[in-house]
Every structure is written in C-alpha cells, then in structure tokens.
Amino acid sequence: MGHGxxxxxxxxxxxxxxxxxxxxxxxxxxxxxxxxxxxxxxxVFEKVVTAPFHFAHNIWTDYIFLVGTRxxxxxxxxxxxxxxxxxxxxxxxxxxxxxxxxxxxxxxxxSDFQLFPAQLLSQDITNVFKTVVIDRGRxxxxxxxxxxxxxQGLMGRVISVSxxxxxxxLITDPISAVPVIIEESRVKGIVKGMGANMLSLEYVxxxxxxxxxxxxxxxxxxxxxxxxxxxxxxxGIWRDPNKIFIRIMVRPCVEMSKIEGLFGVxxxxxxxx
Amino acid sequence: xxxxxxxxxxxxxxxxxxxxxxxxxxxxxLRVDLxxxxxxxxxxxxxxxxxxxxxxxTSLLLQAFSGARPGLVPMIYLGIFFVxxxxxxxxxxxxxxxxxxxxxxxxxxxxxxxxISLDLNPSQTDLVSMAIGGVLTGLLSPLMVALVGSLxxxxxx
Numbered sequence: 144m145g146h147g148x149x150x151x152x153x154x155x156x157x158x159x160x161x162x163x164x165x166x167x168x169x170x171x172x173x174x175x176x177x178x179x180x181x182x183x184x185x186x187v188f189e190k191v192v193t194a195p196f197h198f199a200h201n202i203w204t205d206y207i208f209l210v211g212t213r214x215x216x217x218x219x220x221x222x223x224x225x226x227x228x229x230x231x232x233x234x235x236x237x238x239x240x241x242x243x244x245x246x247x248x249x250x251x252x253x254s255d256f257q258l259f260p261a262q263l264l265s266q267d268i269t270n271v272f273k274t275v276v277i278d279r280g281r282x283x284x285x286x287x288x289x290x291x292x293x294x295q296g297l298m299g300r301v302i303s304v305s306x307x308x309x310x311x312x313l314i315t316d317p318i319s320a321v322p323v324i325i326e327e328s329r330v331k332g333i334v335k336g337m338g339a340n341m342l343s344l345e346y347v348x349x350x351x352x353x354x355x356x357x358x359x360x361x362x363x364x365x366x367x368x369x370x371x372x373x374x375x376x377x378x379g380i381w382r383d384p385n386k387i388f389i390r391i392m393v394r395p396c397v398e399m400s401k402i403e404g405l406f407g408v409x410x411x412x413x414x415x416x
Numbered sequence: 417x418x419x420x421x422x423x424x425x426x427x428x429x430x431x432x433x434x435x436x437x438x439x440x441x442x443x444x445x446l447r448v449d450l451x452x453x454x455x456x457x458x459x460x461x462x463x464x465x466x467x468x469x470x471x472x473x474t475s476l477l478l479q480a481f482s483g484a485r486p487g488l489v490p491m492i493y494l495g496i497f498f499v500x501x502x503x504x505x506x507x508x509x510x511x512x513x514x515x516x517x518x519x520x521x522x523x524x525x526x527x528x529x530x531x532i533s534l535d536l537n538p539s540q541t542d543l544v545s546m547a548i549g550g551v552l553t554g555l556l557s558p559l560m561v562a563l564v565g566s567l568x569x570x571x572x573x
Contacts, residue, residue: 154468158494161472165487178480185481188429189437265436267482270447270545271530274483276436302483312483317534338536400444 179305182276186308189264245294256369257409259284261291263402264308271338273316273399274299279407280307288367290408296373296396297321297361298405309407314374315340315399323374324362328352331362332391334374340399342375344391351389353380359393369410417466421473423567424454428474431560436481445545448552449526451478452496452519453560459500460509460561461568471497496522512558520554 261279279285281304289301291311299313312319319336323344332347347353357377363370373396381390431450439448451474458467475493482489499522500509507514527546531538538546 151464151468154465158468158472158490161476162487162491162494165490166485168486178476181477181480185429185432189433192433265432265481266440266444268432268435268447268449268478268489269482269484269527269530270445270542270549271527271534271536272483276481310483316483317536318483318485338531338534339539339542341539 179303179308179310182303182308182310183305185276186264186278186305248294257284259407259409261285261309261405261407263405271317273313273319273336273338274302275311275313275402277309277311277405278307280305280309282306283407284409285309285407286411288411290368290372290410291405292372292408293397293402293405295398296375297368298397298399298402300367301407313399314342314395321368321374322362322364322366323359325353325377326358326360327354328357331364334359334393340395341378342393342395344377344393345388347389347391349382349384349387349389353377353389353391355380367410369408372408420462420466420567420571421470423571424458424470424564425474425477427454427563427567428477432478432481443545445541446552447545447549448556449519449523449549450553450556450560451475451493452522452553453515453557454564455493455497456500456509456515456519456557457561457564459497459504461565464501467497467501468494492526496526515558515561516554518554519557520550523553524550 259279261277261283264276264278266276267274277285277291285301285304287301287304289304289309291298291300297314299311299316299319301309302312303310313336314321314334315336315338317336317338321334322331323334324331325344325347328351330347330351330353332344334342334344337343344359355377359374359377361368361370361372361374375393375395377391378394379392383390428451431454434450435448439446454474455467455471458470462470471493472490475490478493479486479489500518503509503518507518509515509518524546527550530536531546
C-alpha cells in the first residue's frame with residue numbers, strides 16, 4: 144500500500160471519528176456554545192463589511208437625498224402634489240407610531256420581566272433549520288434558554304450565547320417544542336415547529352373542544368417560557384375517530400420572515416411554576 | 417498548504433455573509449450554497465489530503481451558523497466531498513456544465529434528504545425556494561471552482 148493511500152485512510156478515519164463523536168454528543172446543546180467565537184468573528188466581519196454601505200446610505204439619506212428633495216421642492220408648485228407628499232410622510236409616521244405603540248404595549252403587558260431589545264444579524268445557512276443570530280449577547284444581558292419575543296408574540300429561545308451575539312432557535316424549527324394552552328378552552332398541548340411558517344399543536348385528545356381561530360399561548364409549565372405569551376392562532380383542525388389525538392395546525396403570531404425588532408425576556412426557567 | 421487553507425477559510429466568511437445575510441435579505445426562504453462549489457473546486461485543484469482537511473475544518477465553522485444537530489453539517493459536506501471524489505474517476509469534472517449540474521443536484525438532494533429525515537411537510541413555497549436555491553447554487557458553483565483554481569495558481573506562481 145502506498146504512502147498516499149495510507150494518508151488518505153488516516154485522514155478519512157479522523158474525519159469519520161470527528162463526525163461520529165459530534166453526532167453522538169449532539170444531544171448536549173452546550174457543545175454549540177464552543178462555536179460562539181466563530182459567530183463573534185462573523186459579527187465583527189459583518190459590521191466591517193456593512194459599515195461602508197451604512198456610511199454611503201447615511202450620506203445619501205441625510206445629505207444628497209435631502210439636497211435633491213430641496214431642489215425638487217423648489218420646482219414643485221402644485222399644492223396637490225405637496226399634499227400627497229405630506230400624506231405619504233404622515234402615513235409612514237403613522238405606521239412607525241403603530242409599531243412603536245405595539246412595542247410599548249408589549250413592554251407594559253409584560254412589565255414583570257425585563258426586556259432586552261435586539262436586532263437580527265443573520266439567518267440559518269440551511270433553509271430547513273430555523274435559527275437566527277442576533278446582535279446582542281452575554282454583555283447585553285442575554286443568556287442560554289432566554290425566551291425571545293417580538294411585539295406580535297413568541298419567537299423562540301436562545302440556544303447559544305457569546306459576548307456580542309446569540310443564536311435563537313425559532314418556534315418554527317423542527318426540533319422546537321413549546322408547552323402551550325388554548326386560551327378559550329384551557330386545553331393543554333405541545334406546539335412543535337414544522338420548518339415552514341406553520342406549527343403543529345400535538346397531544347390534544349380527540350374528545351376536547353377546539354375551534355379554528357382560537358389563540359394559543361404559552362402555558363408556562365416545565366419550560367423555558369413565561370405563562371401567557373402569544374404563540375399563534377389555530378388555522379386548521381383534522382379529526383380522525385380512529386386516532387387518540389387531533390391534528391391541529393397553528394399559524395404563528397410572528398411572521399418569521401419579516402422580523403424587525405425583537406426582545407429577549409429576562410425570565411429564568413427556575414422561575415417557572 | 418497552510419496559506420491556501422487560510423485563504424479558503426477567508427473566502428468562507430464572505431460566503432457565509434452572502435448565504436446568511438444577503439440572500440435571506442432578498443428572500444428569507446432562499447438559500448444559495450456556495451460551499452458545494454468550493455468542495456468541487458478543492459477536489460479538482462487540491463490534493464485529497466488538502467481537500468479533506470479543508471472540508472472538515474470549514475464545515476465545523478459552518479456548524480456555528482446552523483441550528484442543526486452538532487456534527488450534521490460536517491457529515492453532509494464530507495458526504496458531498498466523498499461523492500465528488502468518487503465521481504471524479506467517472507465524469508470529467510473540469511467541465512463547467514458538469515460542475516453546474518452536479519452542484520445543483522447535490523444541493524437539491526441534501527435539502528430533500530433533510531426534509532425527509534426530519535419528517536417535514538414543506539409548503540409549495542418551500543419547495544419552490546429549494547428548487548430556486550438548487551439552481552442558483554448550480555449557477556454559482558463554476559465561479560467558486562474557478563476561485564479555488566485561481567487561488568491555487570496564485571500560490572504556485
């Protein structure tokens with residue numbers, strides 16, 4: 144056997160052993176924390192790369208665009224057009240006002256928990272797993288298993304944290320499971336992710352009364368989430384008399400593809416009832 | 417060898433930025449895998465040892481950007497590397513069209529395997545995004561192969 148072949152076999156064996164060891168230790172989520180320095184490096188890289196674009200954008204929006212607007216305004220004499228512009232500005236302000244009001248309402252609704260604002264940094268490299276990386280980490284008060292919410296409802300929980308970034312497992316991820324309760328009927332179940340922007344409510348018995356449109360909220364039991372966070376609305380129910388459980392689809396309150404502002408909730412699993 | 421590996425790792429950071437920030441910024445469900453093209457590139461232009469070391473190390477780096485079970489991302493990419501190595505003796509990999517088709521097919525196969533193994537029910541939009549992702553992965557792969565080739569030539573010169 145040649146020297147090259149021996150090298151190939153040794154390298155292949157090492158690679159196989161590494162993969163097997165990682166897969167067998169995969170149940171321990173803490174392993175992924177060991178990769179947080181890579182995300183930290185990416186955080187710095189992302190900031191450096193986007194800095195010139197932000198700078199150019201700021202110059203455009205704060206200077207060039209305003210000069211153009213001023214010159215254009217001088218030319219525009221028609222009062223109707225001015226009114227249209229004002230209307231557009233007012234509508235933008237209105238939508239911004241609504242967004243801020245929703246965030247404020249959310250804060251006052253959950254005043255018993257400290258909320259830590261954050262922004263989206265990047266998404267999962269695969270389109271099967273649903274995790275995101277946010278721009279706040281340990282130094283901003285984020286910790287592992289911290290619930291993450293948006294003003295619309297529950298988004299997920301932190302699974303790995305580094306000084307300046309956190310990896311968040313969204314509730315739509317196939318391995319996510321959240322204990323919930325249907326608000327009206329008080330029926331309990333587990334909401335599981337389905338990859339797409341849809342959830343599956345499981346372990347609800349066929350005899351239970353469940354209606355389409357009912358709100359599903361976190362039950363706060365034995366989990367990482369405080370009680371009463373909005374998860375989604377029941378979008379479809381399929382009953383099979385031969386099965387013990389009903390098949391229930393839940394549409395999440397948060398549109399995961401349109402995440403803007405989000406909050407980490409200062410809630411520790413130890414506080415759960 | 418070390419210079420090549422460091423340069424390739426640097427390219428990986430740019431690729432991750434493209435895959436996790438730029439592309440999802442356009443369409444959040446779309447993923448374009450530039451790493452498959454790089455694997456084909458290292459398989460063509462570098463030795464087996466260099467290629468395997470690169471794939472193992474960088475796929476571990478990529479694990480940091482996925483919620484997949486630890487070890488799954490390296491397993492997938494090592495699998496792609498070995499498949500590409502096997503095919504190297506059968507088909508002419510230097511051909512751009514071959515690289516394009518191979519990368520696209522591998523990307524779609526990996527996505528399909530994950531969907532089946534995780535027992536997911538993808539919506540029609542999911543399937544469309546996967547198909548478009550596969551096509552774009554295929555289209556960009558010859559560029560990544562050429563990038564690895566030019567890097568190798570630069571260090572050899």
